[in-house]
Amino acid sequence: xxxxxxxxxxxxxxxxxxxxxxxxxxxxxxxxxxxxxxxxxxxxxxxxxxxxxxxxxxxxxxxxxxxxxxxxxxxxxxxxxxxxxxxxxxxxxxxxxxxxxxxxxxxxxxxxxxxxxxxxxxxxxxxxxxxxxxxxxxxxxxxxxxxxxxxxxxxxxxxxxxxxxxxxxxxxxxxxxxxxxxxxxxxxxxxxxxxxxxxxxxxxxxxxxxxxxxxxxxxxxxxxxx
Numbered sequence: 001x002x003x004x005x006x007x008x009x010x011x012x013x014x015x016x017x018x019x020x021x022x023x024x025x026x027x028x029x030x031x032x033x034x035x036x037x038x039x040x041x042x043x044x045x046x047x048x049x050x051x052x053x054x055x056x057x058x059x060x061x062x063x064x065x066x067x068x069x070x071x072x073x074x075x076x077x078x079x080x081x082x083x084x085x086x087x088x089x090x091x092x093x094x095x096x097x098x099x100x101x102x103x104x105x106x107x108x109x110x111x112x113x114x115x116x117x118x119x120x121x122x123x124x125x126x127x128x129x130x131x132x133x134x135x136x137x138x139x140x141x142x143x144x145x146x147x148x149x150x151x152x153x154x155x156x157x158x159x160x161x162x163x164x165x166x167x168x169x170x171x172x173x174x175x176x177x178x179x180x181x182x183x184x185x186x187x188x189x190x191x192x193x194x195x196x197x198x199x200x201x202x203x204x205x206x207x208x209x210x211x212x213x214x215x216x217x218x219x220x221x222x223x224x225x226x
Contacts, residue, residue: 033057067094074115132224163222
């Protein structure tokens with residue numbers, strides 16, 4: 001399996017590459033974001049690891065560039081910051097996960113394994129979900145309300161799918177966080193509130209019937225009924 005690595009710290013890049021090689025992966029390192037985008041071919045790698053602060057084009061913009069042609073290859077962002085804004089920027093650019101420096105290689109490996117397992121699980125789903133005047137096209141990754149397309153980030157789209165697949169069942173913040181990131185991180189539950197608010201602004205704000213609902217003390221659900 002092939003991993004693409006963007007890391008401008010030569011020593012750290014070599015250590016990460018050596019670690020992945022010891023685990024049976026082929027690791028292809030880059031040190032400059034601009035050069036990586038010029039060389040990148042969609043779906044050429046099984047997983048991508050991007051440092052944010054690199055020469056040329058930073059990791060956030062590289063992630064956006066990759067997602068323009070490759071929607072499915074898992075991406076992990078490496079960041080030196082732990083503020084929620086940096087995490088949200090990573091997810092909004094299309095990343096599947098983030099890891100704050102300094103980190104243990106075993107933790108990075110666990111994240112990689114988690115994303116690869118999720119990638120390999122066959123997804124047997126209906127293409128279209130309709131709730132009231134909300135229409136979700138899973139294969140096309142598109143959402144419409146009253147026939148008008150709503151632009152969602154990858155994480156927002158995944159969140160609306162999690163709610164939609166629950167078929168009106170109330171989901172706790174912890175459950176949603178584990179589905180979004182495949183493991184528990186304490187700050188994820190606070191992040192869920194942020195994403196729920198993002199979705200409400202995009203999906204419910206201009207409509208009389210609200211679909212994204214809260215059951216106080218329990219969680220969130222998607223329904224056109226109280």
